[in-house]
Amino acid sequence: MKTIFNSKTLLFVATALMMITSCKKELNVPPSNLLSSDGFYQTPAQSEQGIIGIYSGLRNLANDEYLYMSEVRSDNVWVTPISDGLRDYTEIATFRAGNDIATFNSVWNEWYKVIYNANVALAKIPGCDFGTNDKMKNQFLGEAHFLRGWAYFELARLFGNIPLIDKEMSPADVKNVPQSSASDILNKIVIPDLKQSIDLLPVSADMVDNTGNSIAKSGRADKIAAEAMLGRVYMTMAGFPFNDNSALSLAETELKAVLDYSSSNGDKYWAPDSTEWRKQFMPTDDYYNKYSIFAIQYRTGGTGNTAIFDFSPALPLSYTTQRIFGNSIFVEKTLMYDFDKEYTTGGSTHRDARGYNYSILTGFAAETNFPAYTQTKDTLKLSDGSIVNVDTRTMFYKFMPSIRKIAALGMSIDAEADMKDYNDWGVNLPIIRLEDVMLMYAEILSTKNPTGAMAIVNKIRERAGCTAETASSAAQALAYVKEERRIELMGEGVRWFDLVRWNEWKSATITKFNRYNNPDGTDVANVKDGRYLYPIPLAQMQVKPGFYTQNIGY
Numbered sequence: 001m002k003t004i005f006n007s008k009t010l011l012f013v014a015t016a017l018m019m020i021t022s023c024k025k026e027l028n029v030p031p032s033n034l035l036s037s038d039g040f041y042q043t044p045a046q047s048e049q050g051i052i053g054i055y056s057g058l059r060n061l062a063n064d065e066y067l068y069m070s071e072v073r074s075d076n077v078w079v080t081p082i083s084d085g086l087r088d089y090t091e092i093a094t095f096r097a098g099n100d101i102a103t104f105n106s107v108w109n110e111w112y113k114v115i116y117n118a119n120v121a122l123a124k125i126p127g128c129d130f131g132t133n134d135k136m137k138n139q140f141l142g143e144a145h146f147l148r149g150w151a152y153f154e155l156a157r158l159f160g161n162i163p164l165i166d167k168e169m170s171p172a173d174v175k176n177v178p179q180s181s182a183s184d185i186l187n188k189i190v191i192p193d194l195k196q197s198i199d200l201l202p203v204s205a206d207m208v209d210n211t212g213n214s215i216a217k218s219g220r221a222d223k224i225a226a227e228a229m230l231g232r233v234y235m236t237m238a239g240f241p242f243n244d245n246s247a248l249s250l251a252e253t254e255l256k257a258v259l260d261y262s263s264s265n266g267d268k269y270w271a272p273d274s275t276e277w278r279k280q281f282m283p284t285d286d287y288y289n290k291y292s293i294f295a296i297q298y299r300t301g302g303t304g305n306t307a308i309f310d311f312s313p314a315l316p317l318s319y320t321t322q323r324i325f326g327n328s329i330f331v332e333k334t335l336m337y338d339f340d341k342e343y344t345t346g347g348s349t350h351r352d353a354r355g356y357n358y359s360i361l362t363g364f365a366a367e368t369n370f371p372a373y374t375q376t377k378d379t380l381k382l383s384d385g386s387i388v389n390v391d392t393r394t395m396f397y398k399f400m401p402s403i404r405k406i407a408a409l410g411m412s413i414d415a416e417a418d419m420k421d422y423n424d425w426g427v428n429l430p431i432i433r434l435e436d437v438m439l440m441y442a443e444i445l446s447t448k449n450p451t452g453a454m455a456i457v458n459k460i461r462e463r464a465g466c467t468a469e470t471a472s473s474a475a476q477a478l479a480y481v482k483e484e485r486r487i488e489l490m491g492e493g494v495r496w497f498d499l500v501r502w503n504e505w506k507s508a509t510i511t512k513f514n515r516y517n518n519p520d521g522t523d524v525a526n527v528k529d530g531r532y533l534y535p536i537p538l539a540q541m542q543v544k545p546g547f548y549t550q551n552i553g554y
Contacts, residue, residue: 040124041120041121041124041125041127041128042128042129043128043129043210044128044130044133044136044137044140044210045210045211046128047121047124047125047128047130047137047140047210048140048209048210050117050120050121050124050125051121051140051143051144051220053117054114054117054118054121054143054144054147055147055220055297056303057110057113057114057117058110058114058296059296059298059303059306060106060110060306061107061110061111061296061429062296062298062305062306062307062429062493063305063306063307063310064103064106064107064110065107065110065154065158065493066307066429066492066493067089067307067310067311067329067493068088068089068092068103068310069092069103069104069107069158069496069534070493070494070495070496070497071396071490071491071492071493071495071496072089072092072093072329073092073093073496074495074496074499074508075332075334075335075495075499075508075509075511075512076331076332076335076486076490076491076495077093077329077330077331077332077396078330078331078332078333078392078512078516079093079094079327079328079329079330080328080330081093081094081519081520081521081522082521087327088101088102088103089103089310089327089329090328090521094521094522094523094526095509095526095527095528095531096521096523096526097534097535098535098538098554099535099536099537099538099541099550099554100537100538101537104534104535104537105537105538105539105540107158108155108159108537108540111151111152111154111155112151112155112165114147114148114151115148115151115152115165116165116168118144118145118147118148118151119148119165119166119167119168120168121140121141121144122141122144122145122148123167123168125137125140125141125144126141135202136208136210136212138200138201139200139201139202139207139208141196141200142196142197142199142200142201142221142223142226143197143201143220143221145193145194145196145197145200146193146194146197146201146221146225146226146229147221148166148189148193149189149190149191149192149193149194149197149229150190150194150229152164152185152186152189152190152193153185153186153190153229153232153233153236155185156182156185156186156190157182157236157497157500158533158534159533159534159535159536159551160181160182160533160551161179161180161181161182161536161549161551162179162180162182162185162536163177163178163179163180164177164180164184164185164188164189165177166189175543175544175547176544178547179548179549182241182242183242186233186236186237186242190233191230191233194226194229194230194233195230197221197223197226198223198226198227198230201221201222201223201225201226202222202223203222203223203224203261204216204217204222204224207220207222217285217288217289218289218297219288219289219292219294219295219297219428221294224258224261224293225293225294225432227254227257227258227261228254228255228258228293228294228432228436228437229294229432230254231251231254231255231258231437231440232251232432232436232440234247234248234250234251234254235247235248235251235440235443235501236497236501238251238501239500239501239502239503240500240501240502240503240532241500241503241532248444251440251444252441252444255437255440255441255444256441258293258434258437259434259437259438259441262434268434269291269292269293269433269434270291270434271291271463272463273463274353274354274463274464274465275409276291277291277353277354277463277464278353278354278358278409279409279411280292281398281399281401281427281428282401282406282409282411282413282415282427283298283299283300283401283413283415283425283426283427283428284411284413288428289428291433291434292428292430292431292432292433293431293432293433293434293437294430294431294432295428295429295430295431296428296429296431297428298425298426298427298428298429299426300415300416300417300418300419300420300424300425300426301418301419301420301424301426302420302424303424304419304420304423304424304425304426304427305399305424305425305426305427305428305429306423306424306425307399307429308399308400308425308427309322309324309326309422309423309425310326310327310329311326311327311329311395311396311397311399311400311491312324312326312327312395312396312397312400313325313326313327313328313329313330313373313393313395314326314373315364315400315402316364316367316370317367317368317370318364318367318403318404319364319400319402319403319404320400320402320403320416321403321416322416322419322421322422323422324422329396330392330393330394330395330396331360331391331394331395331396331490332512333378333380333390333392333515333516334380334515335486335487335490336360336390336391336392336394337380337382337388337390338352338355338483338486338487339351339352339354339355339356339359339360339487340388340390341466343465343466343467344467345462345465345467350465351465352464352465352466352487353463353464353465354464354487354488357397357404357405357408358397358398358405359396359397359398359490359491360394360395360396360397360398361394361395361397361400362375362391362394362395363375363393373393375391375392375393375394376391376392376393377389377390377391377392378390378392380515396490396491398490398491399425399427399429399491400427401413401415401425401427415427429492429493430492433489433492435460435488435489436485436488436489436492436494438456438459438460439456439457439460439481439484439485439488439489441456442454442456442457442477442481443478443481443482443485445477446471446474446477446478446481447474447478448474450471450473450474450476450477451471453471453477453478453480453481454468454469454470454471454477454480456481457469457477457480457481457484460484460488461484482498482502485498486498500532505532506527506529506532509527510524510527513527528552528553529552529553530551530552530553530554531553531554533551533552533553534551535550535551535554536548536549536550536551
């Protein structure tokens with residue numbers, strides 16, 4: 001499978017950045033024993049190597065944040081509780097997790113490594129000689145601003161009050177940086193960084209490498225990615241816990257700019273039918289970044305996506321030659337019910353094209369040395385009082401490029417050819433897709449133009465073979481928008497943050513626990529008021545005891 005960069009480039013970049021900009025495990029220990037960056041960033045080639053190094057710090061976030069700290073925490077997922085053991089994802093899902101959970105410290109360090117490397121790039125690139133090529137210099141600076149702004153956005157919505165470090169600092173100085181409020185983080189660095197990236201970055205078609213060659217399909221952040229991310233930031237600020245009503249109109253401006261760009265460029269980022277929608281998650285050059293505004297890039301050969309393994313409990317050889325024995329992470333009952341619904345269009349009866357055998361897998365027959373995966377069923381009481389039976393052990397299958405799925409799509413790729421192990425899947429994680437932007441925009445429209453909001457919802461639904469819905473009120477339109485976000489973006493690490501900004505996280509979690517009859521290992525008392533945030537990790541609290549204030553509820 002083709003990689004973005006050749007092996008010599010990757011090796012050089014990795015080696016250079018280990019010497020120059022890598023940071024140790026804890027935020028309080030910058031790379032004081034490593035080579036100074038003063039001798040680097042002397043040429044456009046070195047500057048680009050530094051930028052690529054910032055992106056390299058994103059690898060584990062598909063698993064650590066977007067799966068464990070968003071999807072697993074949300075009402076998209078049911079995790080079988082472990083009452084006599086400890087695994088990070090079950091502790092997170094059941095709200096038992098304290099500040100000593102390793103995942104929390106990993107995510108903190110992963111994002112601060114991105115920030116550290118971005119700070120280095122932003123300090124050094126202005127002094128690099130690009131000759132008369134200011135466009136290239138501005139692009140590299142724009143990418144660094146985007147990555148730093150995005151990193152601080154994620155840290156703020158995960159941990160709340162965090163230290164703001166916007167330049168290279170010594171270990172002693174880092175230890176004395178106090179926490180800033182999440183609101184200050186957004187206003188003082190996230191928004192300025194993203195605005196700066198919008199001003200500096202070109203659109204993907206005009207992105208180049210240090211030799212001037214096009215990197216339009218490389219998946220690096222461009223102007224549209226920055227606009228979409230800024231729109232998401234403003235939507236977050238308009239919701240809980242910030243409740244800044246003025247941010248809604250700002251979000252509308254950014255989101256509309258993205259939609260207008262898509263429309264004026266041949267519906268860019270829009271998969272025209274359900275087959276294309278399914279193919280967009282396949283690890284092939286034809287589909288990498290075709291329908292994503294921005295995604296974390298993964299390629300086999302040692303830089304693959306580790307989350308694919310952790311999504312799946314088990315898969316036999318007719319699906320993959322990789323040994324899969326992951327986690328007990330299942331599609332939640334009410335979401336499963338959505339995929340069970342039948343629709344009649346064009347004279348045929350069918351289910352949502354995004355569901356069975358593409359985003360979800362309900363089971364498989366026995367194979368040699370591999371028992372059948374059989375479903376357990378449970379009852380689900382619907383809003384009208386009726387009772388239905390639903391599967392309770394359905395797997396998340398959206399990002400798994402299985403042998404069977406590839407064949408069903410009529411594709412001829414070997415997704416496993418260059419994999420080092422079961423943690424090395426070459427499958428991108430979409431961070432922002434057009435449908436996400438469309439539905440955020442529809443959310444804004446729902447209060448003033450419900451018909452316009454439903455037009456967006458139904459465009460997405462009808463592509464999947466679902467019948468159109470009609471809203472009789474703004475509240476009903478908003479409910480349809482929220483439900484469509486849940487279905488369309490499932491598995492992408494969006495749902496938890498949606499529940500938080502709608503201030504529905506607590507009620508949704510308690511309702512979910514009750515729906516499953518609160519088995520051993522769950523307790524609604526754990527769903528405390530402050531736990532829309534995660535705790536400041538223990539290792540960070542111990543950097544300078546008494547300096548950081550822990551979040552409420554921990």
